[in-house]
Amino acid sequence: xxxxxxxxxxxxxxxxxxxxxxxxxxxxxxxxxxxxxxxxxxxxxxxxxxxxxxxxxxxxxxxxxxxxxxxxxxxxxxxxxxxxxxxxxxxxxxxxxxxxxxxxxxxxxxxxxxxxxxxxxxxxxxxxxxxxxxxxxxxxxxxxxxxxxxxxxxxxxxxxxxxxxxxxxxxxxxxxxxxxxxxxxxxxxxxxxxxxxxxxxxxxxxxxxxxxxxxxxxxxxxxxxxxxxxxxxxxxxxxxxxxxxxxxxxxxxxxxxxxxxxxxxxxxxxxxxxxxxxxxxx
Numbered sequence: 001x002x003x004x005x006x007x008x009x010x011x012x013x014x015x016x017x018x019x020x021x022x023x024x025x026x027x028x029x030x031x032x033x034x035x036x037x038x039x040x041x042x043x044x045x046x047x048x049x050x051x052x053x054x055x056x057x058x059x060x061x062x063x064x065x066x067x068x069x070x071x072x073x074x075x076x077x078x079x080x081x082x083x084x085x086x087x088x089x090x091x092x093x094x095x096x097x098x099x100x101x102x103x104x105x106x107x108x109x110x111x112x113x114x115x116x117x118x119x120x121x122x123x124x125x126x127x128x129x130x131x132x133x134x135x136x137x138x139x140x141x142x143x144x145x146x147x148x149x150x151x152x153x154x155x156x157x158x159x160x161x162x163x164x165x166x167x168x169x170x171x172x173x174x175x176x177x178x179x180x181x182x183x184x185x186x187x188x189x190x191x192x193x194x195x196x197x198x199x200x201x202x203x204x205x206x207x208x209x210x211x212x213x214x215x216x217x218x219x220x221x222x223x224x225x226x227x228x229x230x231x232x233x234x235x236x237x238x239x240x241x242x243x244x245x246x247x248x249x250x251x252x253x254x255x256x257x258x259x260x261x262x263x264x265x266x267x268x269x270x271x272x273x274x275x276x277x278x279x280x281x282x
Contacts, residue, residue: 003039003141005029005054006095007111009080010139015043015103021121022104023055023063023096023130025113026137033146035087035095040075041105041139047075049100052085052140053122054093063115064127066093075102080139087142095142098122104138111137 002008006024016022038052053068067088075081097104098120106114114137115130 001143003027004031004144005035005089005093006038006141007137007139008141009039009041010105011041012105012107012139014106014108015045016106016116016138017103018047018049018099018101020116020118021096021098021128021130022138022140023094023115024111024137024140025094025115025132026111027141029054029089029091029093029144031144031146032090033144035085035089035142036145037082037084038071038095038140038142039080039082040097041080042075042077043103043105044077045101045103046077046079047099047102047104050075050097051099051120051122052083052087052095052097052142053124054087054089055096056090056093058127060129061115061132062127062129063094065122065124066090067124068122077102085142089142089144095140096122097138097140104140106138107136108133109135111135114138 005027007026035054040047040050040052050071051068052071054066055063056066058064069085069087071083071085094115096115113135114133116133117128117130119128121128
């Protein structure tokens with residue numbers, strides 16, 4: 001399974017020595033939540049004193065450590081190891097590490113960059129300006145359990161407005177006026193909602209969206225939907241109905257509730273397989 005943040009823990013063309021704080025620029029987090037495990041690959045020397053953390057950019061090549069954790073034991077020479085961790089992560093964060101001895105698999109080309117500094121800057125709150133190898137990366141990646149946000153509400157006026165929303169978002173809402181407006185939402189959104197006025201408006205949404213909704217007025221409007229996205233709309237709308245300003249690489253499927261019942265069962269199976277502790281039913 002591909003890592004959610006950082007690089008795959010594979011054999012690479014070279015090794016990075018101990019004593020540096022190293023941060024993969026490749027594959028920043030696209031969801032907020034918790035890094036629950038990491039994959040790491042040692043090179044020819046056993047890694048001792050490993051500490052792994054999440055980082056975010058302050059300005060340019062200046063980064064700050066959000067969270068970090070010491071990894072007990074060692075990573076054996078030439079070993080590919082998975083370790084359980086609990087690290088806070090936000091959208092756009094990077095994963096990095098520091099170790100006191102040993103060597104870590106690395107490539108100097110073909111990746112998106114590796115920040116490095118000859119110092120231990122991996123305690124939460126540590127901040128520093130790093131050097132960067134522009135095409136490099138290390139064999140360190142993590143798996144993220146997304147934050148689950150549940151919004152249950154009834155609103156008038158602007159209704160429910162989310163400037164940015166990440167991970168799983170479950171909105172059970174009734175709204176008047178502007179209804180429900182999302183400027184950005186990713187990657188899993190379920191909205192069983194009834195709205196009047198502007199209905200449900202999405203600025204940008206990716207990559208999985210389910211809207212069982214009834215709306216009057218402008219109905220359901222999608223400003224932009226990009227990426228590998230499936231939008232499932234169980235909707236009846238008056239007025240403008242369903243409007244698409246820009247649509248790239250996505251498809252809209254309009255189903256009846258009977259047709260959705262069969263799909264819902266399949267979605268439940270997939271949710272249980274991926275995140276058994278975070279199962280929602282519409």
